[in-house]
Amino acid sequence: MPHIITTVNVNGVRAAAKKGLLEWLTDSQADVVCLQETRASDVQLRETLAPALDAGWHVASAEPSAKGRNGVAVLSRRPADAVRIGFGDDEFADAGRYLEADFDALTVGSLYLPTGEAETPKQEQKERFMASFAAHLGRSADAAAAAGREVLVCGDWNIAHTERDIKNWKGNVKKSGFLPGERAWVDGLLTEGAWVDVVRKLHPEVDGPYSWWSYRGKAFDTDAGWRIDYHLTTPGLAERVKEARVERAATYAERWSDHAPVTVQFR
Amino acid sequence: MPHIITTVNVNGVRAAAKKGLLEWLTDSQADVVCLQETRASDVQLRETLAPALDAGWHVASAEPSAKGRNGVAVLSRRPADAVRIGFGDDEFADAGRYLEADFDALTVGSLYLPTGEAETPKQEQKERFMASFAAHLGRSADAAAAAGREVLVCGDWNIAHTERDIKNWKGNVKKSGFLPGERAWVDGLLTEGAWVDVVRKLHPEVDGPYSWWSYRGKAFDTDAGWRIDYHLTTPGLAERVKEARVERAATYAERWSDHAPVTVQFR
């Protein structure tokens, strides 16, 4: 079973690969790397990742129906036992926003939750996705418990959960990504330990660690970021979490994404 | 009166400026430089050319109504006495395809004739432009003769006149830019010496010199080009032409346009 799992929104895998993603991957100790916003077809993704595939990585991907948008993937050092695209909602079936891959008794999900914009139809779409995906998580947790399996769902959730998860929380209370309803939705996922935010579990008292910084202005340099990339795990797996870190340095020399990789390690 | 005049289609002045246009301009001995396909608003053009303007160049420009398309300009070491945009045809009035500037007894025109595509509405538009512009050239020649002035119209005519003006002429007889009707239209302009193609006058027997090479393949390296950038002058001025050259080397180290500057010098 994989012990080190990283998630990173690459904001265009082709651009990221030109700027350092592949070198970062070469240095990575991860067993599984979940990618979001590949913004590439399956063919383009394989072409871009060819050096990594040659080096032994396997890839499973969910291609977006709209060219140059969304796209999620799971890279792994050995092939997944099974791969499932989508989460049973026809509206988002071919959006390239969710993919699950099984490795022994562990299921890993790579999620790219929609961006919203308060008071617009985009926000309604985000909320439809949230409702539907929460139902999937519920079913998934129940099925895993019944089958003695564990589940880890990581990716870009596009929601900062608490005031600790966003540098300028006061300035964003009416902005999509920090709306009360969105934060309450995350509360609901974590209720009674159904799911555990394992980075927060390990670092309960710190601000951040942020995983996304706008490209505008000097947000990265001043660490004016958001923690919107999470690893949520089933409770049994959460008990085994050993270490978690945001690899801010990965994008420090040359920034190859506006997100940084978030890595968790399990016993 | 200016004695050295250059024309160059820059294929986007902002991109060209980043890659060497301004250095070429610094080294240029020209008194007047006509630009085509600036693909910029007047404001963007001035921002882009700011170093040249600081160095003493003056600019007159015809902004395109469609953003990022067309656009012609005349740079000069002293301000023009008068500037006229367009050539009296309402259809093309704000297309950013023609500009005239007066310097003493010389009028200089910067032309970007439309690209065509055989058997399509684009070709019909090109031919409407050609008919209308030929009428303007006729009026212009008559007026110049009556007033004892000379006229030079340079730019990207998007037509290779003869078999000498295109490397692979056999492969292009049905392609816009080398259609019989287009070539005959140029014949008509030159009839009875009303207008003189001064580069060809100086170099009657050579193939080329080409002034445009496709970016595709190795067209530039193999000199598989087209001569579509001309200086047409009134007969009196043609008598004074001393030297003409295509500055192919200007774009050799780093190609800042798919066209090369064409420079003529007068006594």
Added chain:
DNA sequence: CGTTCCATG
């Protein structure tokens, strides 16, 4: 094959 625009983030 390159430029610029657009929608999206």
Added chain:
DNA sequence: CATGTAACG
């Protein structure tokens, strides 16, 4: 402020 795409050349 960066991505990919499109129309255009």
